[in-house]
Amino acid sequence: MRLARIQTPLGPRPVVQDGSKWAVVKDLFADEPESTGEFYPVDGAQLLAPAQPMVVLGMAHNNGPSDRLLAPQAFSKSARSVVGPGQAIELDTSLGEINIEGELAVVIGRSCRRLTPEQVPGVILGYCIGNDVTNVDQASLDEKATQVKNGDGYTPLGPWIETELDADHVHIDVRLDGKPVASSNTDRLAWAISEQLVALTRYLTLGPGDVLLTGSPTTWATITPGQQAEITIEGIGTLSNPAIAVPQA
Numbered sequence: 001m002r003l004a005r006i007q008t009p010l011g012p013r014p015v016v017q018d019g020s021k022w023a024v025v026k027d028l029f030a031d032e033p034e035s036t037g038e039f040y041p042v043d044g045a046q047l048l049a050p051a052q053p054m055v056v057l058g059m060a061h062n063n064g065p066s067d068r069l070l071a072p073q074a075f076s077k078s079a080r081s082v083v084g085p086g087q088a089i090e091l092d093t094s095l096g097e098i099n100i101e102g103e104l105a106v107v108i109g110r111s112c113r114r115l116t117p118e119q120v121p122g123v124i125l126g127y128c129i130g131n132d133v134t135n136v137d138q139a140s141l142d143e144k145a146t147q148v149k150n151g152d153g154y155t156p157l158g159p160w161i162e163t164e165l166d167a168d169h170v171h172i173d174v175r176l177d178g179k180p181v182a183s184s185n186t187d188r189l190a191w192a193i194s195e196q197l198v199a200l201t202r203y204l205t206l207g208p209g210d211v212l213l214t215g216s217p218t219t220w221a222t223i224t225p226g227q228q229a230e231i232t233i234e235g236i237g238t239l240s241n242p243a244i245a246v247p248q249a
Contacts, residue, residue, distance in 0.1 A: 003028055003126060004160035005084075007046040008038075017042060017160075029109055029125060029208040049084035049157045050128050051107045055210040056082065056155060058103075058132050059189075059196055060145075062215030067190035072199040075145040077132075077155050077213075085158040085239055089133055090151060091225050092246045096137025102174040102219035102231035104186050105130030106193060106212040107161050115201045120194040123206075126163035129231050129239040130213045131156040136222075156229075156241045157211065165235045167193050172219045175230040181221035188217035 002017040005028075015022035016033050022040045025033035056077040061067045083089075091098050109125030133154040138147045167186060174182040191199070193214055200212070223229055225245035232238040 001163040002160050004050050005048040006040060007048055008040060012048055047085045047159050049082050050161045051157060051209045051211055053079050053082065053209050053211045055206060057200060058213040059191065059215040062190050063218055064188055065190055072191050072196060074200055075149060078150045081150050081154040083153045083156050087153060087241060089153040089241050089243045090246045091243050092151060094248060095135045097222055099134045099136050099220045100223045100229045101132040101134060101216040102172045103130045103132050103213045103216050104167060104170060104233060105157060106214060108206045108210040109208055111205060111207045113201050113205045115198050117194045117198055120197050126161035127165045127167055127236065128157055128161045129233050129236055131229060131231055131239060131241065132213045132216065156239055158239045159237050162236050171234045173232045174219050174221055176221055176223060176227050182219045184217040184219045186217065189215045
């Protein structure tokens with residue numbers, strides 16, 4: 001099932017794809033989403049970020065198998081950094097080098113705490129594409145990653161949520177201005193998604209719409225203002241966002 005949020009003349013609406021139409025539903029997180037009888041064409045619809053999280057987590061040191069030598073940990077990103085397809089990533093070049101990171105994003109479907117591996121599939125609504133934009137040169141200055149991960153537009157999500165996906169084995173491609181710059185697969189991540197969620201929910205509650213960025217298996221590239229970031233994940237689609245410069249004071 002493909003789930004999304006779209007902009008309509010009546011405001012943002014949660015929707016489920018029904019052939020060539022988006023069907024508006026009452027609750028995107030219901031076990032069986034109920035249609036309101038309102039429909040919009042898929043072609044030309046303005047897609048919004050498919051989730052409105054209260055909590056956004058990103059897995060730290062999760063680039064490859066050697067990272068299993070470290071304990072699974074995550075950093076927090078501001079929910080205000082979330083943007084949808086086509087929305088701008090705002091770059092403050094005075095902060096130094098800035099990277100995009102193509103990642104598989106997990107969207108949580110129900111409240112969960114202290115998960116066991118067997119419980120993990122039941123709390124996942126689905127998967128979308130995430131772009132974990134990062135102020136690389138700030139990392140050595142801020143171990144808590146506040147000034148590293150939280151610029152405006154630093155968490156593009158989209159283009160929609162797919163509920164059926166072999167999440168531990170999907171290919172990720174990253175392009176800048178249409179040129180390939182990185183390619184990898186989620187099977188290269190140090191920690192599987194179930195391991196990540198078991199570890200993280202030991203310490204905090206996650207709820208409907210919350211997002212976990214599962215890690216970058218070397219799917220990163222340096223971006224500058226004026227470039228277009230494109231991340232494609234097989235089984236989902238492509239998330240595209242322009243980068244713009246923040247005016248300097």
